[in-house]
Amino acid sequence: MMLKKIVLYGLLSVLLLITITSCGSSSNIGTSYPTVNSEASLHKPYVLLISLDGFRWDYVEKYKPQHLSNFIKNGVSAESLISAFPSKTFPNHYSIATGMYPENHGILSNIFYSNKKNKVYSIRNRETVTDGDFYGGTPIWMLADRNKMVTASYFFVGSDVEIRGVRPTYSKDYDGKIKNETRVSQVLDWLALPKKQRPHLITMYFSDMDDTGHRYGPNNESEIKKALFNLDENLGDLFAGVKATGLPVNIIIVSDHGMAAMSTANLIPIETIQNDSLFLAIDNGSMVNIHPKDGVEIDAVFEYLKQNEGHYEVYKTEDTPGFEYLPKNKDWGAFQLIPDPGYYFSNEKNMMLLKQNNISTIGVHGFDSENKDMHGIFYANGPAFKKEYTIPSFQNIDIYPLICEILGFEIPNNIDGTISNVQDALNPDND
Template identity: 45%
Template sequence: MRIHFSFFFKKLALVLLLAAPLYGIAQIDTLQQVVPGRQNAATQQVKPYVILISADGFRYDYAQKYGATHLLALSSQGVQAESMIPSFPSVTFPNHYTLVTGLYPSHHGLVNNSFYDKQRADRYSMGAKEKVRDGSWYGGTPLWVLAEQQQMVAASMFWVGSEADVKGVRPSYYYHYTEKISSDQKIQTVINWLNLPEEKRPHLITFYLSEPDHAGHVYGPDAAQTIAAVKDVDSTIYKLNEAVKATGLPVNFIFVSDHGMTAVDRENPIALPLAIDPKKFIIPVSGTMVDLHAKNKADIMPVYKQLKAEEKDYKVYLKKDVPRKYHYRTKDDRMNRIGDILLIPEWPKVFSQRKPGMGYHGFDPTVVKDMHATFYAWGPAFKSGLKIKSFENVHVYPLITEILGLQQTEKIDGEKRVLKGILKK
């Protein structure tokens, strides 16, 4: 009997030993990362506070349509935009990073959720942690980098780029992305930050929620599950607002989303055209865009001409001929990451080799209004009861620098004049 127990415990010890690194990784991803030695300059300690909140895939009309009563009430005391227009392509990583850099995706370098970099001969993907955390992939100066450079402490409860050492800088307090932290835990973390001594307290906080994007993709934008997800977001924002109010600090809230969501034609997906030979082209993305990088430049024109001749339910472009409104042409492509040939489906069609999912985004936001995002703002810096027209998301960055009194250090695509009128001063 002792022999059997000895064998059992040896096996158990081996299992625990092998599992320890994986358990350690899981633990690390839920731990707060703190950059030592940072503090607010005396001049920054008297500045206001901004919490920039994103609810992924929170379409421009969701709050009204699905009764997000708390969001509507809070924003009615501040500013409500008809919608916010995402940059092209209307997908998650490019637009979250546009919001915090004031640059179009072709200018900051995150041209899609997944893309190919010709100079590196390497791919970036939102699911590749080592790439996501590598600052050399990111252009522009994110808001938290700008703040830290000017001795204003910043914190991130998730945001695209916040895990990376962009320009060698991360927020003073940040987390590696994980869905293992509950909304209540996220709120408590924010309150803990705001209760820090003045010299350590962050004046810029980013706060990311992954819903209702997941629900919209799986069940569609009109599903009961998506409605429930919208209401959960609404409840979280109410709890956050109430908890922050109790601190007595002059905190300004900006609630945004990266894009909207739409139903598509699930019965008639577009198959990858036969003219495209995967041996001759690198194809990092499909769905609402097929992005072709030629291994041999001689293959570009023959394939383009064939695709153009067969064009149906999609538009095909050489990179130099992409419509100007997309800011996605050769002249825009600062890091040379956009494909040589682009195939863009016409809504409600998508490229897929099997039956597509229920909900999609990524379409041209100037044509498909379902791609439009949300913008609400409230707090001491904002005028009350103001409703404004739709605007492009590149203008959020200069709005926040204005509130926080940060000096912009490089040319951006956003302009202060667009949203300056929503501020009291």
């Protein structure tokens, strides 16, 4: 049925354009964005960047889903994809989108305090999530915009935000209830648009493996396999639909982080640490940022925290293990609390709910890349890539220059990623 539908796309492209550009408040197409590809962009290849949130590096090898396995066999795979620290969803998606470490693009974690705005950014607060002032760097769709290329996104961190006045040409405000089938159909609709309006860069997002991993833990084989195989069917439909277009589409599949099993008996209640008279504590589970209050001596805060250590260590931010660089962004705070191996910060309400529901194991992430459970995936297939080829693990900041290389963009000199780490994945015979 999917392939029959695809055949009709070319005949209905004009109607689809009308539908897409008038589909209501959940979509975006603005006059400030390029709604028509430049002449140069018309001759560029296509890139479809797919994020599978929380997809651990070893899931495919362990469970062998049909469509992803075939995709990998005919393309390039990395041994793993290394997340930036902390290995959380928002900072790592935005690192993929900008080629920068969280330190430099500004989205430090899922929750952090902004000194500039005197406000706590939280992924649960839609007001802060959609405030473009928090987002630094140049997202790949913004770079495409500067190159007069039409872009689209069906959910990707930062794509539903006005960042210095720019969003993708076509985009959706995040709604986790939207079914995967709807997302797949929309991407195929975008690829069926007339060539002048057709996006050459598309990003999309699926949360299935993250949702399942958190709820059941990554070692619950029956639940992980069920979620993986359902997602694999959606991806199979997407692959078939893209192939049927006949377009030179390069599909890149990534994840933001992996997942580790955590005993609920080893959760540390943040309430035992908080002291509102001395400091602001920002809890991200795998680390707690400590911001001393104005007028409070920093050394006094450090001594207070050291005296109360329990299954965690207190570090001055510049001495904190896990960072790939010397952290200097003051939004980290003066100190970091890092849980001991096998422990994680939470709150008493959440811990009580887990106990009431007899949940003994959950899935968590956020730890540094020394823990390979935190590693994600990189799979790529299309004319720009080699076939049946494996490359070593690399950092997710290198995906940005890779996309630049494929689309013929000049790679910005202020990013942290480098093309040399992934150059070997590219097909040298592809022009």
